[in-house]
Amino acid sequence: MRDDGTLDDPYAPSSPTADMEDGTSTERTTTASRLLAYGRDLTGRRRAQVALATGVVCCLGLTAVAQVRDDGAASARADAPVGSSELAQRAGEQSASRGLDRVAATSTPAATPSPADPDTAPPTRKAAARPTSPAPVVGLDRTQMRNAEAIVRTGRDMGVPRRGLVIAVATAMQESNLYNVASGVLPESQNYPHQGVGWDHDSVGLFQQRSSSGWGPVGRLMDPEFATRQFLAALEQVPGWERMRLTDAAQAVQVSAYPEHYQKHEWRAVRVVDAILPSGR
Template identity: 80%
Template sequence: MRDDGTLDDPNAPSSPTAEMEEGTSTERTTAAGRLRAYARDLTGRRRAQVALATGVVCCLGLAAVVQVRDETAGAATRVDPTASVELAQRAEQEHASRSLDRSAAPTTPAATPSASATSANPDTTARARKTASAKPTKPAPVAGLDRAQMDNAEAIVRTGRDMGVPRRGLVIAVATAMQESNLYNVASGVLPESQNYPHQGVGWDHDSVGLFQQRSSSGWGPVGRLMDPAFATRQFLSALQQVPGWQQMRLTDAAQAVQISAYPEHYQQHEWRAVRVVDAIAPAGE
């Protein structure tokens, strides 16, 4: 109804102003929808771009990890063929040498080492030198002698051999000492000086001393020297060699020619024992 009381005609055309307002409203609605649609589209694109960027970054990261792993695996599996061959050969040689050691173990008594092996071993060389430099073993006492008597007899024999005296002279010297001192280095009770030297008993036959009971007062030598078995032996054998034909004499006669004893026949009883002693100390043929 209009202001003038007439009814509006529904079929009547609308006024220009109304149409303009209606068009403007429609246009506004359309523009807002388009704006909203554009905004939605822009938002979707941005999300898609972000998603794409995120995917690209993830892919790049995975690719980097895969590449590092591939390179590590490649480095571990890339072995120099020459080094592999050398390692294989070395392992084979070590196995062979160990097998050789086991199979070479002696099952029978070891053979005598060669001269070169002996000289290369310091322990063997030291033992050889020690053996070479060791003193000869003392002969065991024989003919009823004790160790001290055997040592004195050995001193007589060694001294006589150093002098080049024949074997017969050695037997005569040992037999004479058996009779004179019983093969002990005896000092004299008459000469206290003689007791200042190593001795094995004291006698009282005037000033006689030593193995051969030689007297310093008779010109045999100084008391101290006569108490030395080697010196006393040299004195006796030197005098014996001055006796003409002593080697063809009976033992007792040869000894008496040197000693001038009151009992000249007593030396003879010791001959067999003297022979055994000399043979023990210096076997025949040496």
């Protein structure tokens, strides 16, 4: 109904003014809806961004907390007492490390002393060679060879040089023909093991030493080892005996009426000593 009291015709075409007003209204409604939708979209995006940022912050926070806990646990483990098994393991690792350091150091030429350096090389000691029991040489029999072995063995035990052993064997060759001889003048001497009887005063044994001259008791002089010791001890008291002719060195001890007779036995004595005590030993 209009203001003038007439009814509106529902089938009548609408007026341009009304249509304009209706179009404007519809357009406004559409625009408002779009703005509302855009606002909602912005709000959703902002909420997503806020949620994402919140999630990142939370993750960083958790990571920091975990790191703090790990550091605390490590510190606690470092401060805690170490078990025996772990100590053994650590000691083994340290020992191996030091061992490697030592190997590396000693592998360098500067750290390793040269064996040829007399200042650093340890002294070497040669074991004294023991006399052997060879077959008789230079025409000696088994008894004579055994007596020669007794002379060489005793001299080695005393530390007498090889030259002294040769002089002793040559002297016994001249004095007793390398037999342990008793004396017919001293029946007492025959009470001891002997290999013949001689008559040169009271001289007895391998070196025909006289008890009356102070060489020792008769029974002791009949012992080849004791007689050898007595001879070599006297020889070592002769000044410069090592550089003397064999016969002169022997005569200085024996004071024989035939001083030159010792010399003829030198080559045989050398052969005998070489057989008993191989050269270079």
